[in-house]
Amino acid sequence: MLSKSCIYALRSIVFIAHHTTTEFKIGIKEIARELELPAHYLGKILQQLTKHSIIQSVKGPNGGFSIDEKSQKIKLITIIGVIDGLDFFNSCGFGLKECSKEHPCPLHDNFKIYRDGLLDLFSSKSILDMVSKIEDGNAFIQNANLYETGKKSIKKY
Amino acid sequence: MLSKSCIYALRSIVFIAHHTTTEFKIGIKEIARELELPAHYLGKILQQLTKHSIIQSVKGPNGGFSIDEKSQKIKLITIIGVIDGLDFFNSCGFGLKECSKEHPCPLHDNFKIYRDGLLDLFSSKSILDMVSKIEDGNAFIQNANLYETGKKSIKKY
DNA sequence: ATAATAAAAGACCTGCATATCTTTTATTAT
């Protein structure tokens, strides 16, 4: 539904928002390490976001990425639009050339509910909303450490 | 969410169910033509379904595909499982390695609702349910003819 | 038996998302 690129973008932005101020930037290497993403590939994605002024970047020593107050209020749908485009949100889940009430596929009503629900979700949630959840300890943007306390994961040696 | 292969499978099965009896089979060519799908590619998909006994096939003259009464009661989720697998229905929409209540991503609760909703949908609807809708004229499995009455589509000449 | 038909099977091709590697450019510290 969301492409990997898009998910990488969202997670990175949240990570940047969580870890930087206008003073202290964070580099691609560290973002990639912490989120376990391919660094160079991530670079391209962050480039796009920078071009669209969704994040800010500075080259050179002590350079890196940051995100300003204003951009933290950006809704997820904006980022999805930039990276993936928004076609998904009005296309037929059954593969018909177009989704319409007049010529619906057998699951149109059901699909539409979920599609619209997701659209609402992405349209209402901002970067900041996600950061807050993280800072409150109610959500995570990094993978769980599977070797930590070994709750549910099978340890392999 | 559903792969093209999977959508092709679902649409074809419904089409077969709608157009055949055990006596009269339908060939790949015709299915492909009517649904506007690549014939050879569709062949592979129908092969898989045949192997899994979801549809029946007969080679040679007057051969083709058909689907028996029993298989029409199969739920969509079964077909999705065969073609795409069911990983989607318990994976994290945000790209975390695993989806869990204990280590949730910022959109876990929201994603889970939609994911579970779709799972319920696919688990409850059968081929027959879809065929009924088609036969009642309440849904379509073929694309609308864009040059028909020219309601909403822009005609190009 | 023979020819025709249609699915099955296998080999191959294509395009695109994803990923890596290298070179360039901007910035900063010395």
Next chain:
DNA sequence: ATAATAAAAGATATGCAGGTCTTTTATTAT
């Protein structure tokens, strides 16, 4: 000025879903 740093940019590679083409096998009608 020089060297070090880090993003930007560009070129190239990889993997896989999707798609095509060819050959084989099973079935049927003659």
